[in-house]
Amino acid sequence: MYERKNSEINATNYGTTLERKSERELVVTRTFNGPAHIVFDVWTKPELLRRWWVPKSCGVSFVSCEADVRTGGTYHFVFSHPSSEQPMSFFGRYVEVTPPSRIVWTNDEGGEGGAVTTVTFEERGGETLVVMHDLYPSKKALDDAISSGSTSGAGEQFEQLDQLLVALGASVGRS
Numbered sequence: 410m411y412e413r414k415n416s417e418i419n420a421t422n423y424g425t426t427l428e429r430k431s432e433r434e435l436v437v438t439r440t441f442n443g444p445a446h447i448v449f450d451v452w453t454k455p456e457l458l459r460r461w462w463v464p465k466s467c468g469v470s471f472v473s474c475e476a477d478v479r480t481g482g483t484y485h486f487v488f489s490h491p492s493s494e495q496p497m498s499f500f501g502r503y504v505e506v507t508p509p510s511r512i513v514w515t516n517d518e519g520g521e522g523g524a525v526t527t528v529t530f531e532e533r534g535g536e537t538l539v540v541m542h543d544l545y546p547s548k549k550a551l552d553d554a555i556s557s558g559s560t561s562g563a564g565e566q567f568e569q570l571d572q573l574l575v576a577l578g579a580s581v582g583r584s
Contacts, residue, residue: 484502
């Protein structure tokens, strides 16, 4: 079990930092080459979200991606995996959406035990600092998420987001 506070769980991976800030908090940070409004778009438009959200190495693919990204809206993602006969479903509601700077959503598939995710987008000279903060309902819930491996794909996931931004022409100052 992971007991230390303010300790990195994972070494920086693809420029992404994953850190446990407290017994219930996990924070992922990364700076992307692109303006905040474009980085925000790839988080909020289903046709773009489905192109980067799932780490390719895990073998999971989107079956459907529905997201009504507005305060009070909902999302429902369905994934398939070759080793599973049943699809996996993730869903919740958007508690706060403030374009292009902040999104807050619930993770309701686990019942009342789901984390609340807050993502902020801070533009800095054509680049955008993204901070994704997960607040779990208990220490055990975060411990379980870490031990299951469900928190380990952020580096690859954010690398895929970065590649999508480059493909969309959002990159600035890259040689």
